[in-house]
Amino acid sequence: MKFEAIALSDQFNNGRKSGILEIINHNIVFIDDDxxxxxxxxxxxxxxxxxxxxxYIYFNHDKFPGITIYTDDKDILNIEEIKLxxxxxxxxxxxxHTNKVVWLVLITFFSLIATGIVALFVFRGAIxxxxxxxxxxxxxxxxxxxxxxxxxxxxxxVKDSAIExxxxxxxxxxxxxxxxxxxxxxxxIIKDDAINAFALPGGTVIIHSGLIEKAKSPEEVAGxxxxxxxxxxxxxxxxxxxxxxxxxxxIRGLIGDVSGISSDIINAGAALSTLKYSRDFExxxxxxxxxxxNKAQINPQGMIDFxxxxxxxxxxxxxxxxxxxxxxxxxxxxNLKKMKIANKQFKSFDLNFKNFQEDINTYFKNK
Numbered sequence: 001m002k003f004e005a006i007a008l009s010d011q012f013n014n015g016r017k018s019g020i021l022e023i024i025n026h027n028i029v030f031i032d033d034d035x036x037x038x039x040x041x042x043x044x045x046x047x048x049x050x051x052x053x054x055x056y057i058y059f060n061h062d063k064f065p066g067i068t069i070y071t072d073d074k075d076i077l078n079i080e081e082i083k084l085x086x087x088x089x090x091x092x093x094x095x096x097h098t099n100k101v102v103w104l105v106l107i108t109f110f111s112l113i114a115t116g117i118v119a120l121f122v123f124r125g126a127i128x129x130x131x132x133x134x135x136x137x138x139x140x141x142x143x144x145x146x147x148x149x150x151x152x153x154x155x156x157x158v159k160d161s162a163i164e165x166x167x168x169x170x171x172x173x174x175x176x177x178x179x180x181x182x183x184x185x186x187x188x189i190i191k192d193d194a195i196n197a198f199a200l201p202g203g204t205v206i207i208h209s210g211l212i213e214k215a216k217s218p219e220e221v222a223g224x225x226x227x228x229x230x231x232x233x234x235x236x237x238x239x240x241x242x243x244x245x246x247x248x249x250x251i252r253g254l255i256g257d258v259s260g261i262s263s264d265i266i267n268a269g270a271a272l273s274t275l276k277y278s279r280d281f282e283x284x285x286x287x288x289x290x291x292x293x294n295k296a297q298i299n300p301q302g303m304i305d306f307x308x309x310x311x312x313x314x315x316x317x318x319x320x321x322x323x324x325x326x327x328x329x330x331x332x333x334x335n336l337k338k339m340k341i342a343n344k345q346f347k348s349f350d351l352n353f354k355n356f357q358e359d360i361n362t363y364f365k366n367k
Contacts, residue, residue: 001022001023001075001076001079002020002021002022003020003021003022003071003073003075003076004018004020004021004071004073005018005019005020005021005030005069005070005071005073006018006019006069006070006071007019007030007032007038007067007068007069007070008067008068008069008070008136008138009038009066009067009068010066010138011066011067012032014142015136015138015139015142017032017033017034018032018033019031019032019033021059021069021071021076023042023076023079023081023082026041026042026043026081027039027040027041027042028040028041028042028045028059028061028069030067030069038067038069039067039069040061040063040064040067041061042081042082042085042088043085044061044062044063045059045060045061045088046058046059046060046061046062046091047059047077047082047088047091047092047095048060048091049095050070051070051072051134052134054095055072056070056071056072057070057071057072057073057074057076057077057095058070074095077092077095128239128242128243129235129239131242132235132238132239132242133235135235135238136182137180137182137183137184137202137203138202139202139238140201140202140203140232140235140237140238141184141201141202141203141204142202143200143201143202143237144200144201144202144203144204147200147201147204148188148200148204148206151198151200151206152188152190152206155190155191155192156190156191156364156367157188157189157190157191158188158189158190158209158360158363160359160363162359163189163356163359163360163363166351166355166356166359167187167189167207167356169349169350169351170218170221170222170225170349170351170356171185171187171225173222173296173297173298173347173349174222174225174226174229174292174293174296174298175229176296177292177295177296178229178233178292179233180233183202183203183232183233184202184203185203185204185205185229185232186203186204186205187205187207187225188204188205188206188207189207189208189209189212189360190206190207190208190209191209191364191367192208192209192210193208193209193210193213194208194210195208195210195211195214195309195310196208196210196211197211197224197225197228198228199228199229199231199232199237200237201232201237201238202232202237203232205225205228205229205232207221207225209360209361209364211224212356212357212360213357213360213361214309215306215309215357216305216309217302217305217353218302218349218351218353218356219298219299219301219302219303219305220302220303220305220306220309221302222293222296222298222302222303222349223289223293223300223302223303223304223305223306224303224306226289226290226292226293226296226298226303227285227286227289227303228285228289229289229292230284230285230286230287230288230289230292231277231281231285233288234281234284234285234288236277236281236284236285239281240277240278240281282332283332283335286303286332286335286336287335287339289303290303290336290339294341294342296347297345297346297347298346298347299341299346300336300339300341301341303336304333304336304337307332307333307336
Protein backbone atom coordinates (compact mmCIF):
# COMPACT_ATOMS: atom_id res chain seq x y z
CA MET A 1 0.00 0.00 0.00
CA LYS A 2 1.37 3.42 -0.96
CA PHE A 3 1.04 6.67 0.97
CA GLU A 4 1.82 10.22 -0.05
CA ALA A 5 4.60 11.49 2.22
CA ILE A 6 7.33 14.05 2.84
CA ALA A 7 10.96 13.33 3.74
CA LEU A 8 13.19 15.80 5.59
CA SER A 9 16.97 15.58 5.17
CA ASP A 10 19.99 17.87 4.80
CA GLN A 11 20.85 15.96 1.62
CA PHE A 12 17.81 17.45 -0.17
CA ASN A 13 17.58 20.89 -1.73
CA ASN A 14 15.62 23.07 0.70
CA GLY A 15 15.77 20.16 3.14
CA ARG A 16 12.64 18.32 1.97
CA LYS A 17 11.29 16.03 -0.76
CA SER A 18 7.81 14.84 -1.68
CA GLY A 19 7.22 11.25 -2.62
CA ILE A 20 5.61 7.90 -1.86
CA LEU A 21 5.97 5.94 1.37
CA GLU A 22 5.67 2.13 1.47
CA ILE A 23 6.49 -0.62 3.93
CA ILE A 24 8.35 -3.32 2.02
CA ASN A 25 9.92 -6.41 3.60
CA HIS A 26 9.82 -4.81 7.04
CA ASN A 27 11.53 -1.64 5.80
CA ILE A 28 10.29 1.94 5.64
CA VAL A 29 10.83 2.84 1.98
CA PHE A 30 10.48 6.38 0.62
CA ILE A 31 10.66 6.96 -3.14
CA ASP A 32 11.09 10.66 -3.88
CA ASP A 33 9.86 12.57 -6.93
CA ASP A 34 13.18 11.85 -8.66
CA UNK A 35 12.63 8.09 -8.15
CA UNK A 36 15.48 7.89 -5.64
CA UNK A 37 14.97 5.44 -2.80
CA UNK A 38 15.55 6.26 0.87
CA UNK A 39 14.59 4.55 4.10
CA UNK A 40 15.51 2.44 7.06
CA UNK A 41 14.46 -0.81 8.81
CA UNK A 42 11.08 -0.94 10.50
CA UNK A 43 12.74 -2.71 13.46
CA UNK A 44 13.93 -0.05 15.88
CA UNK A 45 11.90 2.63 14.13
CA UNK A 46 10.35 5.42 16.21
CA UNK A 47 6.82 6.43 15.30
CA UNK A 48 5.45 9.71 16.66
CA UNK A 49 2.67 12.18 16.06
CA UNK A 50 3.44 15.79 15.23
CA UNK A 51 2.30 18.94 13.52
CA UNK A 52 -0.79 20.94 14.37
CA UNK A 53 -3.15 18.83 16.48
CA UNK A 54 -1.05 15.72 15.84
CA UNK A 55 -1.99 15.64 12.17
CA TYR A 56 1.16 13.89 10.92
CA ILE A 57 2.74 10.49 11.59
CA TYR A 58 6.56 10.74 11.74
CA PHE A 59 9.02 7.88 11.17
CA ASN A 60 12.70 8.08 12.14
CA HIS A 61 15.45 5.76 13.30
CA ASP A 62 18.34 6.38 15.71
CA LYS A 63 20.75 4.53 13.43
CA PHE A 64 19.70 6.64 10.44
CA PRO A 65 19.60 10.17 11.94
CA GLY A 66 19.90 11.97 8.63
CA ILE A 67 16.29 11.51 7.50
CA THR A 68 12.76 11.84 8.86
CA ILE A 69 9.70 10.71 6.89
CA TYR A 70 6.13 11.75 7.62
CA THR A 71 2.61 11.37 6.21
CA ASP A 72 -0.83 12.61 7.17
CA ASP A 73 -2.47 9.29 6.19
CA LYS A 74 -3.12 7.44 9.45
CA ASP A 75 -4.11 4.29 7.52
CA ILE A 76 -0.42 3.46 7.47
CA LEU A 77 -0.76 2.50 11.13
CA ASN A 78 -3.05 -0.37 10.13
CA ILE A 79 -0.31 -2.08 8.12
CA GLU A 80 0.22 -5.57 9.57
CA GLU A 81 3.99 -5.13 9.95
CA ILE A 82 3.25 -2.33 12.43
CA LYS A 83 0.21 -3.83 14.17
CA LEU A 84 1.89 -7.20 14.73
CA UNK A 85 5.14 -5.73 16.04
CA UNK A 86 4.73 -5.36 19.85
CA UNK A 87 7.18 -2.45 20.14
CA UNK A 88 5.66 -0.51 17.24
CA UNK A 89 2.12 -1.35 18.26
CA UNK A 90 2.82 0.07 21.73
CA UNK A 91 4.12 3.29 20.18
CA UNK A 92 1.08 3.73 17.95
CA UNK A 93 -1.55 2.92 20.58
CA UNK A 94 -4.25 5.54 20.37
CA UNK A 95 -2.97 7.02 17.09
CA UNK A 96 -5.33 5.04 14.88
CA HIS A 97 -8.45 6.86 15.92
CA THR A 98 -9.51 10.22 14.66
CA ASN A 99 -7.89 12.86 16.82
CA LYS A 100 -10.54 14.80 18.67
CA VAL A 101 -8.16 17.70 18.98
CA VAL A 102 -8.38 18.25 15.22
CA TRP A 103 -12.12 18.73 15.51
CA LEU A 104 -11.67 20.97 18.51
CA VAL A 105 -9.27 23.17 16.56
CA LEU A 106 -11.64 23.35 13.62
CA ILE A 107 -14.63 24.13 15.84
CA THR A 108 -12.61 26.80 17.65
CA PHE A 109 -11.46 28.25 14.35
CA PHE A 110 -14.93 28.51 12.86
CA SER A 111 -16.25 29.89 16.14
CA LEU A 112 -13.71 32.68 15.86
CA ILE A 113 -14.91 33.40 12.33
CA ALA A 114 -18.52 33.45 13.54
CA THR A 115 -17.80 35.81 16.42
CA GLY A 116 -15.82 38.17 14.22
CA ILE A 117 -12.28 38.81 13.09
CA VAL A 118 -11.70 40.93 16.21
CA ALA A 119 -11.56 37.84 18.41
CA LEU A 120 -8.87 36.34 16.19
CA PHE A 121 -6.73 39.43 16.65
CA VAL A 122 -7.14 39.19 20.44
CA PHE A 123 -5.43 35.79 20.43
CA ARG A 124 -3.16 36.45 17.48
CA GLY A 125 0.08 36.73 19.47
CA ALA A 126 -0.33 33.33 21.11
CA ILE A 127 -1.44 31.74 17.82
CA UNK A 128 1.57 33.17 15.96
CA UNK A 129 3.92 31.88 18.64
CA UNK A 130 2.37 28.41 18.39
CA UNK A 131 2.69 28.39 14.59
CA UNK A 132 6.28 29.60 14.78
CA UNK A 133 7.15 26.63 16.99
CA UNK A 134 5.93 24.30 14.23
CA UNK A 135 8.31 25.77 11.66
CA UNK A 136 11.58 23.76 11.49
CA UNK A 137 14.75 25.69 12.45
CA UNK A 138 16.12 24.62 9.05
CA UNK A 139 13.62 27.00 7.47
CA UNK A 140 15.09 29.90 9.42
CA UNK A 141 18.63 28.82 8.56
CA UNK A 142 17.70 28.97 4.89
CA UNK A 143 16.56 32.58 5.36
CA UNK A 144 19.76 33.49 7.21
CA UNK A 145 22.09 32.59 4.33
CA UNK A 146 21.28 35.63 2.21
CA UNK A 147 20.76 37.87 5.23
CA UNK A 148 24.25 37.07 6.51
CA UNK A 149 25.82 37.79 3.13
CA UNK A 150 24.13 41.18 3.15
CA UNK A 151 25.06 41.90 6.78
CA UNK A 152 28.79 41.22 6.34
CA UNK A 153 29.17 42.61 2.81
CA UNK A 154 32.16 44.95 2.71
CA UNK A 155 33.05 44.22 6.36
CA UNK A 156 36.34 42.89 7.68
CA UNK A 157 35.70 39.50 9.30
CA VAL A 158 37.75 37.59 11.84
CA LYS A 159 39.22 34.51 10.20
CA ASP A 160 41.77 33.42 12.75
CA SER A 161 41.71 30.06 14.49
CA ALA A 162 43.19 31.39 17.76
CA ILE A 163 40.59 34.16 18.08
CA GLU A 164 37.82 31.77 17.04
CA UNK A 165 38.93 29.40 19.82
CA UNK A 166 38.71 32.26 22.32
CA UNK A 167 35.26 33.16 21.03
CA UNK A 168 34.22 29.52 21.36
CA UNK A 169 35.27 29.56 25.02
CA UNK A 170 32.93 32.52 25.51
CA UNK A 171 29.94 31.27 23.52
CA UNK A 172 29.99 27.51 24.10
CA UNK A 173 28.62 27.60 27.68
CA UNK A 174 25.61 29.54 26.41
CA UNK A 175 25.02 27.24 23.44
CA UNK A 176 25.29 24.16 25.65
CA UNK A 177 22.63 25.61 27.97
CA UNK A 178 20.10 26.00 25.12
CA UNK A 179 17.49 23.26 25.50
CA UNK A 180 16.48 22.98 21.83
CA UNK A 181 19.47 21.45 20.05
CA UNK A 182 17.86 21.90 16.62
CA UNK A 183 19.32 25.39 16.36
CA UNK A 184 22.78 25.49 14.80
CA UNK A 185 24.47 28.50 16.40
CA UNK A 186 27.45 30.15 14.76
CA UNK A 187 29.17 33.39 15.71
CA UNK A 188 31.03 35.83 13.47
CA ILE A 189 33.06 38.88 14.58
CA ILE A 190 33.12 41.80 12.17
CA LYS A 191 35.08 45.05 12.30
CA ASP A 192 32.62 47.67 13.50
CA ASP A 193 33.22 50.12 16.35
CA ALA A 194 29.52 50.27 17.22
CA ILE A 195 28.68 48.49 20.47
CA ASN A 196 26.33 45.95 18.97
CA ALA A 197 25.49 42.34 18.18
CA PHE A 198 22.52 40.93 16.33
CA ALA A 199 21.02 37.54 15.60
CA LEU A 200 19.79 36.23 12.28
CA PRO A 201 17.16 33.49 11.92
CA GLY A 202 18.13 29.96 12.91
CA GLY A 203 21.20 30.71 15.01
CA THR A 204 23.62 33.00 13.16
CA VAL A 205 24.93 35.77 15.44
CA ILE A 206 27.01 38.72 14.20
CA ILE A 207 29.20 40.41 16.82
CA HIS A 208 30.68 43.88 16.34
CA SER A 209 34.30 44.22 17.41
CA GLY A 210 33.24 47.35 19.32
CA LEU A 211 31.14 45.28 21.69
CA ILE A 212 34.06 43.09 22.72
CA GLU A 213 36.60 45.93 22.84
CA LYS A 214 34.40 48.18 25.03
CA ALA A 215 33.03 45.49 27.37
CA LYS A 216 34.46 45.42 30.89
CA SER A 217 34.17 41.66 31.33
CA PRO A 218 33.33 38.46 29.42
CA GLU A 219 30.08 38.36 31.43
CA GLU A 220 28.98 41.62 29.78
CA VAL A 221 29.53 40.14 26.31
CA ALA A 222 27.81 36.91 27.40
CA GLY A 223 24.83 38.96 28.60
CA UNK A 224 24.42 40.52 25.16
CA UNK A 225 24.86 37.18 23.39
CA UNK A 226 22.36 35.47 25.71
CA UNK A 227 19.85 38.15 24.71
CA UNK A 228 20.54 37.57 21.00
CA UNK A 229 20.44 33.78 21.36
CA UNK A 230 17.03 34.18 23.00
CA UNK A 231 15.73 36.08 19.97
CA UNK A 232 16.52 32.87 18.05
CA UNK A 233 15.11 30.37 20.55
CA UNK A 234 11.94 32.40 21.10
CA UNK A 235 11.46 32.36 17.30
CA UNK A 236 11.19 36.14 17.10
CA UNK A 237 12.29 36.22 13.46
CA UNK A 238 9.63 33.75 12.33
CA UNK A 239 6.98 35.35 14.53
CA UNK A 240 7.79 38.74 12.99
CA UNK A 241 7.57 37.37 9.46
CA UNK A 242 4.29 35.57 10.19
CA UNK A 243 2.90 38.79 11.64
CA UNK A 244 4.04 40.76 8.59
CA UNK A 245 2.58 38.25 6.13
CA UNK A 246 -0.88 38.71 7.60
CA UNK A 247 -3.94 36.88 8.78
CA UNK A 248 -4.14 34.31 5.98
CA UNK A 249 -0.79 32.82 6.92
CA UNK A 250 -2.03 32.58 10.51
CA ILE A 251 -5.13 30.74 9.29
CA ARG A 252 -3.02 28.34 7.22
CA GLY A 253 -0.96 27.64 10.30
CA LEU A 254 -4.07 26.89 12.31
CA ILE A 255 -5.18 24.24 9.82
CA GLY A 256 -1.73 22.62 9.86
CA ASP A 257 -0.21 23.68 6.53
CA VAL A 258 3.30 23.83 7.97
CA SER A 259 5.13 23.01 4.72
CA GLY A 260 3.20 25.74 2.93
CA ILE A 261 3.89 28.42 5.51
CA SER A 262 7.55 27.35 5.66
CA SER A 263 7.82 28.03 1.95
CA ASP A 264 6.12 31.42 2.35
CA ILE A 265 8.41 32.31 5.26
CA ILE A 266 11.54 31.47 3.21
CA ASN A 267 10.30 33.60 0.30
CA ALA A 268 9.40 36.52 2.55
CA GLY A 269 12.49 36.23 4.73
CA ALA A 270 14.89 36.20 1.79
CA ALA A 271 13.68 39.70 0.85
CA LEU A 272 14.39 41.14 4.31
CA SER A 273 17.67 42.84 5.15
CA THR A 274 16.85 43.38 8.82
CA LEU A 275 14.13 42.63 11.31
CA LYS A 276 13.31 44.99 14.14
CA TYR A 277 11.72 43.55 17.21
CA SER A 278 8.72 44.76 19.15
CA ARG A 279 9.03 45.85 22.77
CA ASP A 280 7.36 42.61 23.83
CA PHE A 281 10.00 40.61 21.95
CA GLU A 282 12.77 42.63 23.61
CA UNK A 283 11.28 41.95 27.05
CA UNK A 284 11.06 38.25 26.21
CA UNK A 285 14.68 38.18 25.04
CA UNK A 286 15.79 39.94 28.22
CA UNK A 287 13.96 37.47 30.44
CA UNK A 288 14.96 34.39 28.43
CA UNK A 289 18.54 35.64 28.13
CA UNK A 290 18.71 36.19 31.89
CA UNK A 291 17.34 32.67 32.45
CA UNK A 292 19.87 31.25 29.98
CA UNK A 293 22.74 32.89 31.87
CA ASN A 294 21.47 31.37 35.11
CA LYS A 295 21.23 27.95 33.47
CA ALA A 296 24.75 28.26 32.04
CA GLN A 297 26.02 29.35 35.48
CA ILE A 298 27.21 32.66 34.06
CA ASN A 299 26.65 35.67 36.32
CA PRO A 300 23.61 37.54 34.90
CA GLN A 301 24.88 40.70 36.55
CA GLY A 302 26.97 41.07 33.41
CA MET A 303 23.80 41.74 31.41
CA ILE A 304 22.90 44.56 33.79
CA ASP A 305 26.45 45.90 33.88
CA PHE A 306 26.47 46.07 30.09
CA UNK A 307 23.95 48.89 30.21
CA UNK A 308 26.24 50.74 32.59
CA UNK A 309 29.06 50.34 30.08
CA UNK A 310 26.83 51.77 27.38
CA UNK A 311 25.93 54.72 29.55
CA UNK A 312 29.58 55.55 30.18
CA UNK A 313 30.51 55.16 26.51
CA UNK A 314 27.53 57.00 25.05
CA UNK A 315 26.27 59.31 27.76
CA UNK A 316 22.72 59.14 26.49
CA UNK A 317 21.49 55.54 26.46
CA UNK A 318 19.04 56.43 23.73
CA UNK A 319 21.90 57.08 21.31
CA UNK A 320 23.63 53.74 21.74
CA UNK A 321 23.67 51.62 18.59
CA UNK A 322 22.74 48.49 20.49
CA UNK A 323 19.70 50.26 21.88
CA UNK A 324 18.58 51.94 18.67
CA UNK A 325 16.22 49.03 18.03
CA UNK A 326 15.78 48.23 21.73
CA UNK A 327 13.26 50.73 23.14
CA UNK A 328 12.25 51.47 26.74
CA UNK A 329 15.82 51.23 28.04
CA UNK A 330 15.24 52.46 31.59
CA UNK A 331 12.28 50.13 31.95
CA UNK A 332 14.41 47.20 30.79
CA UNK A 333 17.19 48.03 33.23
CA UNK A 334 14.68 48.19 36.07
CA ASN A 335 13.17 44.85 34.99
CA LEU A 336 16.59 43.20 34.83
CA LYS A 337 17.41 44.35 38.34
CA LYS A 338 14.21 42.72 39.58
CA MET A 339 15.05 39.35 38.03
CA LYS A 340 16.33 36.63 40.34
CA ILE A 341 19.95 35.55 40.11
CA ALA A 342 19.52 31.84 40.72
CA ASN A 343 23.09 30.86 41.57
CA LYS A 344 25.65 32.11 44.04
CA GLN A 345 28.45 30.08 42.51
CA PHE A 346 29.26 30.92 38.90
CA LYS A 347 31.68 29.34 36.48
CA SER A 348 34.66 31.30 35.17
CA PHE A 349 35.33 31.47 31.46
CA ASP A 350 38.33 29.56 30.18
CA LEU A 351 39.48 32.80 28.61
CA ASN A 352 41.89 35.66 29.25
CA PHE A 353 39.46 38.40 28.30
CA LYS A 354 42.11 41.13 28.16
CA ASN A 355 44.17 39.10 25.70
CA PHE A 356 41.01 38.36 23.69
CA GLN A 357 40.32 42.07 23.33
CA GLU A 358 43.92 42.84 22.40
CA ASP A 359 44.03 40.00 19.86
CA ILE A 360 40.93 41.31 18.09
CA ASN A 361 42.28 44.86 18.10
CA THR A 362 45.64 43.70 16.70
CA TYR A 363 43.97 41.47 14.11
CA PHE A 364 41.97 44.31 12.57
CA LYS A 365 44.89 46.76 12.75
CA ASN A 366 46.88 44.37 10.57
CA LYS A 367 44.08 43.97 8.04
